[in-house]
Amino acid sequence: MKWDGLKNAFKLIHIHGKKWALFSLFTRILMGILPFVSLKLLEKLVNEVTGYLSNDSQGLKVIFLLLFFQFLVTISRTIIQHVNEVMDMEMEYKLDFIIGRALSEKAVKVPYHNFENAEFYNTIERIGNNQGTRILSPLKHLLDICQAVISFGSYIVFLAMVHWSLVVISVIVAVPTLFVQARYGSEKFFLMKYTTKEAREANFISALFQNKEGNKEIRLFNLSNYLLSMWERLTLYTNNKAIQLMKREKRTLIILDSLTALMYVGASWIIINLLRSSKLGVGQFVSIGQAIQGAQGVINSAAVSLARIYEEQLYLNDYFSFMEHEDETFIKPASTWIDTNSAITISNVNFSYSDQGNNVLKNIDLTIKKGEKIAIVGENGSGKTTLVKCILGLYPITNGDIYVHQKNIQAMEPQEISDRFSAIFQDFITYPFSLRENVAFGDLKHLNNDELLLEMCKQSGLSKKIESFPDGLDTKLGKFLYEGSEELSGGQWQRLAIARAILKDSDILIMDEPTSALDPLTEMDIFAKLDSMAKNKTAIFVSHRMAAARFADRILVMKDGEIIESGTHEELISKPSEYSQLFNLQAKWYA
Numbered sequence: 001m002k003w004d005g006l007k008n009a010f011k012l013i014h015i016h017g018k019k020w021a022l023f024s025l026f027t028r029i030l031m032g033i034l035p036f037v038s039l040k041l042l043e044k045l046v047n048e049v050t051g052y053l054s055n056d057s058q059g060l061k062v063i064f065l066l067l068f069f070q071f072l073v074t075i076s077r078t079i080i081q082h083v084n085e086v087m088d089m090e091m092e093y094k095l096d097f098i099i100g101r102a103l104s105e106k107a108v109k110v111p112y113h114n115f116e117n118a119e120f121y122n123t124i125e126r127i128g129n130n131q132g133t134r135i136l137s138p139l140k141h142l143l144d145i146c147q148a149v150i151s152f153g154s155y156i157v158f159l160a161m162v163h164w165s166l167v168v169i170s171v172i173v174a175v176p177t178l179f180v181q182a183r184y185g186s187e188k189f190f191l192m193k194y195t196t197k198e199a200r201e202a203n204f205i206s207a208l209f210q211n212k213e214g215n216k217e218i219r220l221f222n223l224s225n226y227l228l229s230m231w232e233r234l235t236l237y238t239n240n241k242a243i244q245l246m247k248r249e250k251r252t253l254i255i256l257d258s259l260t261a262l263m264y265v266g267a268s269w270i271i272i273n274l275l276r277s278s279k280l281g282v283g284q285f286v287s288i289g290q291a292i293q294g295a296q297g298v299i300n301s302a303a304v305s306l307a308r309i310y311e312e313q314l315y316l317n318d319y320f321s322f323m324e325h326e327d328e329t330f331i332k333p334a335s336t337w338i339d340t341n342s343a344i345t346i347s348n349v350n351f352s353y354s355d356q357g358n359n360v361l362k363n364i365d366l367t368i369k370k371g372e373k374i375a376i377v378g379e380n381g382s383g384k385t386t387l388v389k390c391i392l393g394l395y396p397i398t399n400g401d402i403y404v405h406q407k408n409i410q411a412m413e414p415q416e417i418s419d420r421f422s423a424i425f426q427d428f429i430t431y432p433f434s435l436r437e438n439v440a441f442g443d444l445k446h447l448n449n450d451e452l453l454l455e456m457c458k459q460s461g462l463s464k465k466i467e468s469f470p471d472g473l474d475t476k477l478g479k480f481l482y483e484g485s486e487e488l489s490g491g492q493w494q495r496l497a498i499a500r501a502i503l504k505d506s507d508i509l510i511m512d513e514p515t516s517a518l519d520p521l522t523e524m525d526i527f528a529k530l531d532s533m534a535k536n537k538t539a540i541f542v543s544h545r546m547a548a549a550r551f552a553d554r555i556l557v558m559k560d561g562e563i564i565e566s567g568t569h570e571e572l573i574s575k576p577s578e579y580s581q582l583f584n585l586q587a588k589w590y591a
């Protein structure tokens with residue numbers, strides 16, 4: 001389990017980057033051997049130069065040859081390094097592309113209720129961007145370790161040829177370095193993991209200062225100081241944790257470096273003795289220093305790579321566990337409801353957002369006939385939106401059943417649900433794209449059907465506004481992405497969202513307070529036209545305005561998660577009821 005992320009990353013690279021992996025392995029082996037070749041050349045060169053300086057004129061040719069070989073080694077190293085960097089980048093971009101897409105696709109397949117879960121958000125935050133780099137990174141580090149091991153091996157062989165004790169010294173220095181780096185790598189990840197909540201909160205606050213809506217509210221309510229002190233507290237908390245860890249790591253590294261320095265003193269003592277007993281030439285003497293330093297350097301880099309592999313594989317576990325998240329499952333058998341006239345049948349549904357939570361919907365029994373226009377009213381928090389979301393299959397129903405056109409909603413494929421419904425909520429999206437796209441997102445097959453798109457805009461009362469746009473349907477909206485785009489008012493955006501919803505050729509239209517930003521006359525107009533806009537469709541709309549609800553074939557009144565009244569406007573108003581009370585109260589304001 002612990003290393004599953006790494007295994008899966010390798011599988012991905014095996015599928016998409018075999019050539020890259022083979023090429024990288026080959027070049028790392030070469031790069032691993034090059035330092036040994038360099039050392040040998042240096043040793044020979046120093047010996048030849050010393051000989052030449054003591055008037056051995058024959059040495060000059062050899063010196064030039066050795067210098068030429070050194071040049072070849074240097075140039076080869078540079079070429080390999082740069083080619084590797086290009087190959088790595090290509091591979092990272094390729095994986096970014098594949099994984100970025102897979103991640104977004106997965107995000108719409110996991111059950112929607114996961115989005116209520118803070119840990120789910122934290123995981124997505126940790127996965128972040130540049131997943132291609134993340135996937136590739138462990139293998140790159142593994143290759144770095146291969147290269148380091150080969151280099152270390154060649155340094156050791158070189159040192160062993162001089163004296164065995166130099167090998168012992170190099171190994172003694174290497175082991176604790178490996179251990180320390182690997183340990184702090186994992187600590188850094190866990191620190192990240194446990195401060196993500198605070199970091200997310202701090203990011204949210206700084207984003208408020210930078211976005212249009214947040215910035216406006218901060219100015220108007222004078223929230224700047226309060227929010228900044230909150231941001232400071234959260235940021236200092238995360239910063240302090242990171243600094244503390246860094247201090248501990250550096251303290252350990254100082255001890256480790258002292259040990260290394262001590263070992264160098266020992267090594268120098270051995271070398272001096274070897275020089276004194278004339279067992280060492282000047283060339284060897286110079287290259288030993290380089291070999292010891294080189295061995296230490298490659299072990300350091302191998303240790304860093306090892307720690308990074310550990311760190312990265314923990315990220316990978318996050319990514320792959322997200323990707324292995326179960327897709328929407330259909331927990332109910334494909335049971336059917338026999339009443340063929342019913343568009344929606346809700347049978348004894350009780351619903352709570354969490355296992356331990358209170359029921360937000362209680363004992364809901366309801367049949368909505370095909371073609372019926374239903375209005376749901378009720379005070380805030382009475383469960384209207386929850387009911388609508390459950391009808392749309394966004395949450396699993398463990399108690400009771402919901403049937404849509406005789407089929408249990410939980411036995412329906414997401415595509416089938418999407419085909420049946422067209423829905424618009426209060427928190428609809430204002431896409432910073434063209435007007436055309438904003439409407440056509442309701443049903444993309446009409447993207448180029450200008451006549452139909454304009455008709456939808458007309459029905460939702462947008463015709464006049466569109467006439468003022470020189471680019472008509474192709475006008476870019478929202479001053480967010482494009483210079484020179486047009487901005488709409490809140491109500492106009494809502495009309496656009498309504499146009500999007502009615503464009504879709506579905507059996508059931510659901511509108512959850514999509515008209516709250518419309519002026520009362522426009523809202524009344526839209527509801528009065530609902531019959532023609534939602535011709536032959538079943539429609540459910542949620543509203544707080546009783547005057548608009550009266551156009552519905554039937555009004556449902558919700559209170560504390562229950563449907564407490566049901567009937568036409570005339571039926572409900574003619575007797576003492578919650579509805580008549582709400583209606584009369586609102587009517588009084590207008591009077």
Ligand SMILES: Nc1ncnc2c1ncn2[C@@H]1O[C@H](COP(=O)(O)OP(=O)(O)OP(=O)(O)O)[C@@H](O)[C@H]1O
Nearest residue numbers: 116353354360378379380381382383384385386387
């Ligand atoms: N995602 C959620 N997780 C937990 N509880 C929730 C969630 N969404 C809503 N609730 C709770 O469910 C109850 C019903 O909320 P719901 O949004 O369905 O009410 P509503 O009638 O649509 O309200 P309003 O008129 O204010 O939109 C509320 O008490 C609310 O606190």
